[in-house]
Amino acid sequence: MKTSADPVRDYLAAVEREASTLPADRRQELLADLAEHIEVTRAEHPDAAIGTVLAALGDPRTIAATALSEAGGRAAAGVPAGSGAEAPSARRGKVHPLVPLLMLTLSLPFVMVFPDLPGPLFGVLFRIVGAVLLCTSVHWTGVQKTTGALLTAVLPSVVIATSNLSDGGPAAGTPTLLANLGMLAVMAGTAAWLWRVRRA
The missing domain is CATH 1.10.1740 (Rna Polymerase Sigma Factor; Chain: A)
Known part of the structure; x- marks a missing residue:
């Protein structure tokens, strides 16, 4: 054989x-x-x-x-x-791989800096568009895309929604700030990992 x-x-x-x-x-x-x-x-x-x-x-x-x-x-x-x-970007995919990673990572700081409307609206739009661009990109495998979308889009949304519901609404207290900073660290770490493992 x-x-x-x-x-x-x-x-x-x-x-x-x-x-x-x-x-x-x-x-x-x-x-x-x-x-x-x-x-x-x-x-x-x-x-x-x-x-x-x-x-x-x-x-x-x-x-x-x-x-x-x-x-x-x-x-x-x-x-x-x-x-x-x-152009090289046209050969590899329509969007540079940094674009979805920045949109996903910056969606939370945008909401933190601009907590009143339209800040949250733009933050959610950044997160959705970033996740779509990530999932349609040719720069990552299916497993990497799923992991990235879960850690940078789904998990932060669930944590923020849970925090808002348990506090009776968005509050600027220390627990909310710590939750936001923790989520930001997870999102930034995931984006850095995706950047490192991307296909050329």
Whole structure:
């Protein structure tokens, strides 16, 4: 029974097979990006098993489907795939990965600084739009997106709503301030983690 000697090579070969309808230059660019990401991740986390690193990247079929849909979007916009005319952000995704992270993290300080309307309204809108941008981004895996959305959007909303209900309304007391600062620390930490693990 023959076993694979190089799981990275097998993974990249699977992506190449799934993305066979991509133009050759775009397919090679995709493979080079993935190989670089794997190399950087292994250098940053030398103790991580290669299977864990590859699982974090995602299924080869999903990666290929995303690349194919991006190529289709560029073709529909009149930009030839692999032409090099598009900006790097257009190749990777429509929104820079820092945008959703900033929106999610700054939603709470915005409400803390402007506690009266329209402060809370804008804070909630920042949180919702940031979560949507995070979940539709190509820079993170599904697990990373779910974890990020739960820790930066859902958990703070639940804690703030619970605090407001238990206090009979929003109060500027020490317990509320401490809860807000704790949530801000969780949100900032999660955003920093998402930034560190993002795909190039």
